[in-house]
Amino acid sequence: xxxxxxxxxxxxxxxxxxxxxxxxxxxxxxxxxxxxxxxxxxxxxxxxxxxxxxxxxxxxxxxxxxxxxxxxxxxxxxxxxxxxxxxxxxxxxxxxxxxxxxxxxxxxxxxxxxxxxxxxxxxxxxxxxxxxxxxxxxxxxxxxxxxxxxxxxxxxxxxxxxxxxxxxxxxxxxxxxxxxxxxxxxxxxxxxxxxxxxxxxxxxxxxxxxxxxxxxxxxxxxxxxxxxxxxxxxxxxxxxxxxxxxxxxxxxxxxxxxxxxxxxxxxxx
Amino acid sequence: xxxxxxxxxxxxxxxxxxxxxxxxxxxxxxxxxxxxxxxxxxxxxxxxxxxxxxxxxxxxxxxxxxxxxxxxxxxxxxxxxxxxxxxxxxxxxxxxxxxxxxxxxxxxxxxxxxxxxxxxxxxxxxxxxxxxxxxxxxxxxxxxxxxxxxxxxxxxxxxxxxxxxxxxxxxxxxxxxxxxxxxxxxxxxxxxxxxxxxxxxxxxxxxxxxxxxxxxxxxxxxxxxxxxxxxxxxxxxxxxxxxxxxxxxxxxxxxxxxxxxxxxxxx
Numbered sequence: 001x002x003x004x005x006x007x008x009x010x011x012x013x014x015x016x017x018x019x020x021x022x023x024x025x026x027x028x029x030x031x032x033x034x035x036x037x038x039x040x041x042x043x044x045x046x047x048x049x050x051x052x053x054x055x056x057x058x059x060x061x062x063x064x065x066x067x068x069x070x071x072x073x074x075x076x077x078x079x080x081x082x083x084x085x086x087x088x089x090x091x092x093x094x095x096x097x098x099x100x101x102x103x104x105x106x107x108x109x110x111x112x113x114x115x116x117x118x119x120x121x122x123x124x125x126x127x128x129x130x131x132x133x134x135x136x137x138x139x140x141x142x143x144x145x146x147x148x149x150x151x152x153x154x155x156x157x158x159x160x161x162x163x164x165x166x167x168x169x170x171x172x173x174x175x176x177x178x179x180x181x182x183x184x185x186x187x188x189x190x191x192x193x194x195x196x197x198x199x200x201x202x203x204x205x206x207x208x209x210x211x212x213x214x215x216x217x218x219x220x221x222x223x224x225x226x227x228x229x230x231x232x233x234x235x236x237x238x239x240x241x242x243x244x245x246x247x248x249x250x251x252x253x254x255x256x257x258x259x260x261x262x263x264x265x266x267x268x269x
Numbered sequence: 270x271x272x273x274x275x276x277x278x279x280x281x282x283x284x285x286x287x288x289x290x291x292x293x294x295x296x297x298x299x300x301x302x303x304x305x306x307x308x309x310x311x312x313x314x315x316x317x318x319x320x321x322x323x324x325x326x327x328x329x330x331x332x333x334x335x336x337x338x339x340x341x342x343x344x345x346x347x348x349x350x351x352x353x354x355x356x357x358x359x360x361x362x363x364x365x366x367x368x369x370x371x372x373x374x375x376x377x378x379x380x381x382x383x384x385x386x387x388x389x390x391x392x393x394x395x396x397x398x399x400x401x402x403x404x405x406x407x408x409x410x411x412x413x414x415x416x417x418x419x420x421x422x423x424x425x426x427x428x429x430x431x432x433x434x435x436x437x438x439x440x441x442x443x444x445x446x447x448x449x450x451x452x453x454x455x456x457x458x459x460x461x462x463x464x465x466x467x468x469x470x471x472x473x474x475x476x477x478x479x480x481x482x483x484x485x486x487x488x489x490x491x492x493x494x495x496x497x498x499x500x501x502x503x504x505x506x507x508x509x510x511x512x513x514x515x516x517x518x519x520x521x522x523x524x525x526x527x528x529x530x531x532x533x534x535x536x
Contacts, residue, residue: 144513216464228458232478239479246502255475
């Protein structure tokens with residue numbers, strides 16, 4: 001079942017379609033000015049990852065650090081199983097685990113895509129609830145925030161999916177993550193703008209920390225710099241959400257990684 | 270500016286923020302040792318590589334390659350230190366600029382909006398912590414601490430300060446500095462030699478961009494003639510629609526304005 005909501009009417013949103021269209025046009029212009037540069041980086045990333053996919057023996061060097069070791073263990077478990085010599089069947093041999101679709105840096109790319117999709121789901125769900133009047137009156141600034149942040153997350157997901165597609169991997173169009181079920185349940189239970197803002201803040205903080213983690217745990221230069229250019233955008237979303245909630249907008253002096261999603265949070269093989 | 274704020278509540282929020290900050294800082298300080306240790310190991314490994322391959326290359330008559338290898342290694346090690354020193358210089362300038370701004374009546378004086386004043390004070394403190402972290406890392410790697418401000422943008426600040434007439438001018442200057450800092454650190458993530466230093470730069474870039482986001486929102490309200498809406502908690506019903514998106518104009522953070530690695534290196 002897709003976690004993506006259907007587009008709903010926006011009867012309760014205090015922003016006109018004309019204003020929204022104008023805002024979206026302006027955003028697109030800004031977006032296009034920075035996106036061409038990113039597209040080049042992503043093309044390079046794809047080319048590098050394509051090589052890596054063809055030369056799978058280099059996978060072991062993909063991850064650094066403790067979480068990387070976990071990922072490595074998984075990859076090793078999949079790739080190191082040797083076939084017994086002919087005639088030496090082993091009845092006690094456990095069944096081979098399913099082959100992983102996403103490994104190494106591509107697993108982080110898939111993780112990032114899923115996380116971006118989850119953010120789009122959360123903001124899309126908020127819009128749907130707002131349209132149905134389930135959040136009370138939504139102030140114009142909040143409506144604009146939701147629309148803009150959702151579009152940026154969709155663009156991030158699109159960028160990462162382009163990498164997966166060019167590397168010959170299935171794109172990630174859903175949010176196959178260990179946290180998705182809880183987040184969707186929280187969204188379903190949300191009854192006010194602050195409820196939604198808290199949910200979104202949590203997701204933005206997770207995204208920011210995941211990208212911070214990725215800068216240290218991805219090995220491809222294109223992947224590193226792409227994560228580095230997305231991370232500040234997520235932290236900026238978080239700052240505005242803190243402000244909306246009446247909290248100090250920049251509580252941390254350094255962005256941590258303790259709440260980062262690690263590659264094993266990706267539930268798709 | 271008309272002030273609309275529950276000062277007691279705001280003070281509580283700052284204290285809560287400080288608690289969070291202290292936790293994060295403890296974690297960052299512990300992490301800093303890891304950053305430095307990993308960078309040191311990378312340098313030693315690079316030296317070992319040089320000593321291993323340099324003579325081989327020279328013996329084979331590939332002196333150019335040996336020289337290139339040696340200089341490349343020296344550059345890589347110096348590159349990390351220079352990047353950290355340049356970052357410290359940018360942070361030093363930010364601290365100086367916020368300090369100067371706080372002497373102005375409309376930022377730190379009697380006519381100041383308390384939220385803006387508290388933001389300037391807190392942000393100055395965060396930049397100070399960043400400078401300390403970058404300098405500590407530079408020193409642990411064998412470099413000197415950078416105690417001076419970034420030379421290029423110090424000149425920009427010097428030329429701008431006499432022309433400041435109101436809060437909007439200060440906010441505009443602060444946005445420039447925060448943006449340069451964030452762009453520099455994002456770019457440095459792709460330049461430094463170890464995973465730990467990449468994470469350090471990323472962890473600070475995310476904070477500078479948050480400063481910029483809030484400053485962009487403040488700037489929009491000041492320029493829009495509604496500075497009274499700069500309040501915590503804000504009156505969401507009165508905020509203009511644009512206030513919801515003005516703080517994060519880029520889908521991917523740019524790096525075109527990043528300071529070159531050597532810009533603030535200690536000579």
